[in-house]
Amino acid sequence: MASAPPPPYRLLGGRIPYVDGPLKVTGRAEYTDDIQRPGMLVGRVLRSPWPHARLRSIDVREARAVPGVHAVLTGERYPTPFGVLPITHDETAIAVDKARYIGDIIAAVAARDERTAEEALARVRCEIDSLPEHADPRMGVSGVSEPIQKRSLPGTNIQKEVVQHFGDVDEAFRAARYTARVRGTFAGVTHAFTEPLVTIAEATPDGRLTVWSATQVPHYLHRALSEVLGIPLHRIRVIKPEVGGGFGGKSDPLPHEIACAALAIETGRPVKILFDREDVFYTNHGRHPTQNDVRVAADAEGNLLAYDIEALIDGGAWSSFGTVTTYYNGVLAMGPYRIPNFRYRGRRVYTNKPPSGAMRAHGGTNIRHSVEVALDELAEAMGRDPFDLRAQNALAPGSTTVNEFRITSTSFLDCLNAVRSASGWREKFRALPYGRGVGLGCGFYISGSNSPIHFTPKMPQSTVHLKVDMDGGIAVHSMQADIGQGSNTLLAAIVAEVLGVDLERVHVQRVDSDVSPVDLGSYSSRVTFMMGNAARAAAEELKGKLLAAAAAIRERPVSDISVGHERFEVAGAPDLAVPFLDALHKAMETTGALTASGSYQTQPRGGSFKGAKAGTAPAYSFAAYVAEVEVDVETGVYRVETIWAGFDCGRPLNRLAVEGQIEGSIHMGLGQVMGESMSYRGTRLLNPSLLEYKIPMPQQMPRIEIHLVGADDPDGPFGAKEAGEGPLIATLPAVGNALYDAIGVRFTELPITPDRVLRGIDRRRSEGRAWKGQ
Amino acid sequence: MPSRDALSFRLNGHPVELACEPARVLLDLLREDLRLTGTKRGCDLGTCGCCAVLVDGRPTLSCLTLARLVEGRAVDTIEGITPAQGLSPVQRAFVEHGATQCGFCTPGFIVTATALLRANPSPSRAEIERAISGNLCRCTGYAKIIEAIRAAAGAD
Numbered sequence: 001m002a003s004a005p006p007p008p009y010r011l012l013g014g015r016i017p018y019v020d021g022p023l024k025v026t027g028r029a030e031y032t033d034d035i036q037r038p039g040m041l042v043g044r045v046l047r048s049p050w051p052h053a054r055l056r057s058i059d060v061r062e063a064r065a066v067p068g069v070h071a072v073l074t075g076e077r078y079p080t081p082f083g084v085l086p087i088t089h090d091e092t093a094i095a096v097d098k099a100r101y102i103g104d105i106i107a108a109v110a111a112r113d114e115r116t117a118e119e120a121l122a123r124v125r126c127e128i129d130s131l132p133e134h135a136d137p138r139m140g141v142s143g144v145s146e147p148i149q150k151r152s153l154p155g156t157n158i159q160k161e162v163v164q165h166f167g168d169v170d171e172a173f174r175a176a177r178y179t180a181r182v183r184g185t186f187a188g189v190t191h192a193f194t195e196p197l198v199t200i201a202e203a204t205p206d207g208r209l210t211v212w213s214a215t216q217v218p219h220y221l222h223r224a225l226s227e228v229l230g231i232p233l234h235r236i237r238v239i240k241p242e243v244g245g246g247f248g249g250k251s252d253p254l255p256h257e258i259a260c261a262a263l264a265i266e267t268g269r270p271v272k273i274l275f276d277r278e279d280v281f282y283t284n285h286g287r288h289p290t291q292n293d294v295r296v297a298a299d300a301e302g303n304l305l306a307y308d309i310e311a312l313i314d315g316g317a318w319s320s321f322g323t324v325t326t327y328y329n330g331v332l333a334m335g336p337y338r339i340p341n342f343r344y345r346g347r348r349v350y351t352n353k354p355p356s357g358a359m360r361a362h363g364g365t366n367i368r369h370s371v372e373v374a375l376d377e378l379a380e381a382m383g384r385d386p387f388d389l390r391a392q393n394a395l396a397p398g399s400t401t402v403n404e405f406r407i408t409s410t411s412f413l414d415c416l417n418a419v420r421s422a423s424g425w426r427e428k429f430r431a432l433p434y435g436r437g438v439g440l441g442c443g444f445y446i447s448g449s450n451s452p453i454h455f456t457p458k459m460p461q462s463t464v465h466l467k468v469d470m471d472g473g474i475a476v477h478s479m480q481a482d483i484g485q486g487s488n489t490l491l492a493a494i495v496a497e498v499l500g501v502d503l504e505r506v507h508v509q510r511v512d513s514d515v516s517p518v519d520l521g522s523y524s525s526r527v528t529f530m531m532g533n534a535a536r537a538a539a540e541e542l543k544g545k546l547l548a549a550a551a552a553i554r555e556r557p558v559s560d561i562s563v564g565h566e567r568f569e570v571a572g573a574p575d576l577a578v579p580f581l582d583a584l585h586k587a588m589e590t591t592g593a594l595t596a597s598g599s600y601q602t603q604p605r606g607g608s609f610k611g612a613k614a615g616t617a618p619a620y621s622f623a624a625y626v627a628e629v630e631v632d633v634e635t636g637v638y639r640v641e642t643i644w645a646g647f648d649c650g651r652p653l654n655r656l657a658v659e660g661q662i663e664g665s666i667h668m669g670l671g672q673v674m675g676e677s678m679s680y681r682g683t684r685l686l687n688p689s690l691l692e693y694k695i696p697m698p699q700q701m702p703r704i705e706i707h708l709v710g711a712d713d714p715d716g717p718f719g720a721k722e723a724g725e726g727p728l729i730a731t732l733p734a735v736g737n738a739l740y741d742a743i744g745v746r747f748t749e750l751p752i753t754p755d756r757v758l759r760g761i762d763r764r765r766s767e768g769r770a771w772k773g774q
Numbered sequence: 775m776p777s778r779d780a781l782s783f784r785l786n787g788h789p790v791e792l793a794c795e796p797a798r799v800l801l802d803l804l805r806e807d808l809r810l811t812g813t814k815r816g817c818d819l820g821t822c823g824c825c826a827v828l829v830d831g832r833p834t835l836s837c838l839t840l841a842r843l844v845e846g847r848a849v850d851t852i853e854g855i856t857p858a859q860g861l862s863p864v865q866r867a868f869v870e871h872g873a874t875q876c877g878f879c880t881p882g883f884i885v886t887a888t889a890l891l892r893a894n895p896s897p898s899r900a901e902i903e904r905a906i907s908g909n910l911c912r913c914t915g916y917a918k919i920i921e922a923i924r925a926a927a928g929a930d
Contacts, residue, residue: 021869022861024877025884027812027852034811192912194816194824195878244814244878245912277817484876484913656872660914664875667915690821690910698903698916 010565011493011503012718015656019489019508020242020482029242032198032214037270040200041070043263044117045256045273046107046124047282048099051133051352051683052148055097055126058107062123068116071266072124073108078262082224084217084252084357085453088159088319090149091355093228093258099128100148100317101352102684103282105255110263110271135682137289137314137349148317148350157350159315160326162611166402167341172306176297180377183293184370185749187677188314190286191359192695195244197275197283199257201264209265210237213257216246216483217521218511223454224253225261233513240511246483247668248358249285251523252320256283281688285357286678287365288325288348289314294333294370297341298378304393306341307333311367313348313356320357322348324449327614328363333371334401334615335444336412336622337393342402352683358523360668361728364445366750369673372441372733373748376740385429386440386737387420390624404607408619409713409721412442415624415646418707423626423644430741434774435631439737443623445726447716448526450602450616460599461526462534463517466495466542469593472581474501474542476508479519480531485724486657487527491535493654494717498539499546500563501580517597525722528653529618530600532717537598545594549587550578619713621726622648627702627734631742633761633774636754638742640670640702640735647727648710651719655708662706662727669731670702671695675751744771783844786854794841801825801836804851812852812881816910823909826882827851831893833886835908852881855888864888864926873922875913882909887923896927 023029060072075096081089095106107124111117131146140148140157148157173179199213209231215221215238222238225231243250260273275283295308311329315322330344379389391413399407419440420426428438452461465477474495482488492506509516519531543563550568551558560571561578568583570576587594606616624646631638645662652658675694679686687693712719736747745760764771781794785808794803801818804810804827813836816824820838827836828850855862861869864887874880883906890897890905897905902923903916911919 015872017869017872018874020877021872021874022865024874024880025861025865025868026856027814027881027884029877030811031814031878033815036809192910193876193878194822194910194912195814195876196816242877245876247912274815277819277821484874484878486872486875656918660872660875660918663915663917664913665915668912689819690817691819695910695912696915697907698920699907701916704915704917 009497009718011497012653013651016489016493016654017656018486019492019503031195031242031244032200032212033274035200035212035241037200037202040270040272041110041112041267042114042117043108043110043260043271043273044121045105045259046121048095048102048104048106050099050128050130051102052131053099053128054131055095055099055106055128057127059125060107062125063109063120066116066120066123068112069109069120070269071110071263072120073259073262073266078228078258080228082228082253083319084220084321085319085323088323090151091255091318093255093262101354103354104317105259108259108263110267133352133683135351135680137312137351140349140351141347148352152350158347159319159350160323160348162326162330162344162346164330164403164611165343169306169308169341169343172341173297175299176305177300178298178378178381179295180374180381181295182370182374182748184291184366186290186366187751188286188289188356189359189672189676190281190284190678190693191247191249192690192693193245193247193249196277196280197254197256198273199260200270200272201261202270203265203268208235208237209261210239211257211261212239212241214243214250215240216243216250216481217523218481218513219479219518219521221253221257222513225258228258229261229265238513240481243481243483246522247360248362248523250483251358252285254283277690278688281685281693282354284316284354285320287359288356290329290366292329292367292370294374296374296378302382302384302389302392304337304339307339309333309344309367311346313346314353315348315350316353316355317350318355320355321362324614325363327611329367331403331615332364332444333367334403334405335620336395336410336442337390338395340402353680354685360665361445361725365729365732368443368729369732369736369750370748373736373746376737387416387425390442391416404612405616406605408715409650409711410622411648411710412622412624414709415622415648418709419624419626419644419646422705422707423628425626434772435633435742437738437741438626438628439734439739439741441625441730441733441737443726443729445621445722445729446524446615446617447619447621447722448529448617449524450605450618451613452520459518460534460601462519462530463597463599464531464534464538465517466538466596467593468542468584470585470588472505472584474506476506477516478531479511479513479516479521480527481511481522483522485522485661486654487522487531489657490528490654491531494532494535495539498536498543500565502566525725528720528722529716532720533600534598536717537600538596539598541596541598542594545587546583550583553578553582553586618715619721621722623726623730625730625734627738629735629738629742631739631757633743636758638739638757642703642705643731643734644705644707645727646707646709647723649708649723650710650713650716650721652708652723653718653720658708658723659706661723663704665727666704666731667696667701669728670735673732673735673750673752675753677751781841781845783846784848786850796842798841799837800839800841800844803841804836810851810853814878814881816878823882823886824879826885826909828885828889831889833889852884855885862888864891867922867926871918871922871925873914873918879909879911883911883919887926891927
């Protein structure tokens, strides 16, 4: 497939070191916990030791009497419920009436120091009635006498049920020549960002509240603070310092952020709540423990006919993003293949566990593992190569899925071709010795959620403001949230690219709701696409003013002027080029500092059926990964040696950052497939520390070979799509399918730990079914 | 007579003397008493490596070190490792190779890598992996960190 040569960009498409790198390597980047306010108090929370309890009374008199204690708050002070989705407000800053999991916040204290705060919390007296605990979502689908939340379906703990049917699935299965079925079980996993959750709040005598917080969505925090505290948005200032990773775990407005603000209001003093690592694990909001049942059907020629999917999702105590999660566990199976008939039933059930929420590749990860394993089984049943089956069924550019997702660009076939050839697939598949194998897994993800979570008032999803003063420095304001992915760098590079200036002229300002225009923040892999388009629009507006000024200086029509490097070129007259500062100063003569604004709004997408907006996006990323594994068949320990990652993010705008996102995603995906697990005994979390919840170490990382093959997306900024979450998804099934190739055992339960590998090997041997002669 | 709570040591090349409770942890002393916030608090349990500093040149978890144990020793934090102007070769390599993402683990990695390269100027890949195995990074998959350390060692 021949495509036009790419347009030459000066910066974009290259390897652009992160603009904040020098501050980060010297320890000078300022995170929330690095901020010290005069007279600041220490905030601490008391957590429920009960999984499910009615709070009859909470007596804080003794706690308040401890010298050095400034305030002790319980839930009834700010009982307004909140939540990230406007339709499912079921969280409170501090528990009201009931505690719903071990770790639920039931009181908060502000004191002069940590020791005093702890002493006060030890003196809080609670009287409670124990309620039945719900650990297993299967028990929550009927016959529940004491539901965890009021708003579940009657007689159940079901928070959300989704039923969708397109085409005729039963008829498709009747007509099918081949079918496969996978019942998947997935342990919950968590973000494990390195910076613990932390918030500082300060209420000042001018009636304003300032909140610094480790958040990836400052705007939603801003709204939640306003709603719960009853303070207008304009009297609250939310500041996002540097954030030490988020991966979705800092995207909900969180109870401690509101409790911290409440303590600051109560005491009139700045208050900091810094969570320890155990607090962070109990706050969770990680990937949902899930069971799914996936059936796929194909005709004799290998054309996919239907998916029939069920999912049972363990939500924990709150809704969080759960309504979206419930849809995503079905609809994100819609790519990268044509599926003419599709049926999905998904249920998300409350349990008395730490809430699950959004985690990198939210909703698209667990279902993808089961689907890709099922497709591998289907290919085997047909005697076809897994690559051929997938290529035959690939969605075409410019197509529409049966649930009306609009597919603009897709280079999925190029992803497949790149890794098939780079991995030596033809020589390796089913041909490597016993214990060694290769596997293919593919992926598909939204490049930004088409529907904003909040749609009132109607406004763009992203807005970027620019200001240039006489010094020629360009200040950039936006509430997009760099949490390490490099969005500040991309924002600066887009502005510099359009204006033709050096990157060092552009300074992206810290997110501050007093001055940053609203952008919906870092979730759903929306930033490059949406903020990128907004930044480009803002820079184009500024460019127009500078071109006009350069034209005026040279008394030429604007059409003769073009952007050069740090100057404006005059057509046919290289000697007359206008230096950037000269044009700027001319443009400022009547206005002073130049300002410009750009924004991006998604176009309405999706069908008119219930839930049609879920999973719609202005574009989608695509992936095909091959993993090569070596299994020690005596111990069950295996090593992923290489991952060949074919990825379509459209045009990669900063290759350094795109590679970093892919490498980090593979690390997180490997963690989930190889060992990470939020382990529970009943409702009690057993491993709330980084010692017991193990993320992969350097020695466990494979060699990673990245193939960026995307064609320009027609609507993406400079042709780009997302690379922040999609790269995780294909990792899991690539490893799972490679293990099958190595030892002939299908794993449908994650994580695939060495003991499970050994059991699988033993089972196959005891059944007398040889694999590769063993 | 120094008081029972007096503590003296060399911090980033300069002598310091201050009062310090017996139970004070070095990380708290650095971050809260001395406001050296480049050393990060990730877990308080010695599991993440974000709080690494050099004690007599050896990478040490400051969250597990009682401050009294550095009496008479030399402590170097990320602030001390950073040149007054510009960046050290390790820091420069981390910037050029994109080895930072969120940056929260970065000071710990810089401290560990600096100690490694002082002791072993041309480490193998396996030696680098071993040296940094006490530092967790959730963003990079370690790929660009290892690449940067190899570059700083002149391996590329």
